[in-house]
Amino acid sequence: MSAATAPSSIRIKAIYEHLDCLLTGIDRLKKAGITGWTVMAPLPRHEIEEIIYEGQPSPVRWWTLTGAVTGLTTGLLLTSLTASQWPMILPGGKPVVALVPYAVVMFECTILGGALFTTLGAIVHCGLPGFFLDRAIQDPRVTDSSFGIVFTGAPVADQQRITEILTGAGAVEVTTGADTIYEVPNHA
DSSP states (O other): OOTTTOOSEEEEEEEESSHHHHHHHHHHHHHTTOOOEEEEOSSOOHHHHHHHHTTOOOTHHHHHHHHHHHHHHHHHHHHHHHHHHSOOOOGGGOOSSOHHHHHHHHHHHHHHHHHHHHHHHHHHHTTOSOTTOOTTTOOGGGGTTOEEEEEEEEEGGGHHHHHHHHHHTTOSEEEEGGGGSOOOOOOO
16 A cells, blocks of 8 residues: 555554453543543443543433423423313303413323433433444444543554553453454354
8 A cells, every 4th residue: 555545544442351451541541631432341340431421421311401401391292282172161250271280291292202312312412323333333242341542533642652552451352454353253
């Protein structure tokens, strides 16, 4: 390959057997100012979230707030427009649209809207469904017991530095280029 056709980015993947080694690798990458990596874990761990987001709250909370406000508004409109469309006899001069009797419906719509939007926000921010994920991220070892850090487009100029950081943090395997795609061995 000539210099004119050399790729400008490369895949790099590190596999870790222990959570503390993964956390060390993430910390060292952040201190070196290297970005553009994805963390893979077999289960959710709060330690990973804390080191990646540095205590910042999740953006999903805004989805929850939006869903709750939408649900509350929907509940109010549903009840009040239904009562306005089909008014009954008004005993004692009571208002057609009264908030107290509608509070239960508005509360339930608030909870439903918040829950649905929270689920939608979690799906969006988790990148689900993963149909179009890079094949290096779809490593079956990470679904069992290992942890991983993957760069899908690391600059070629930083390859050596990134590899040294990941290896120095305790990675049991660091692969680059086409080797990052793990094929399940056939033991038949």
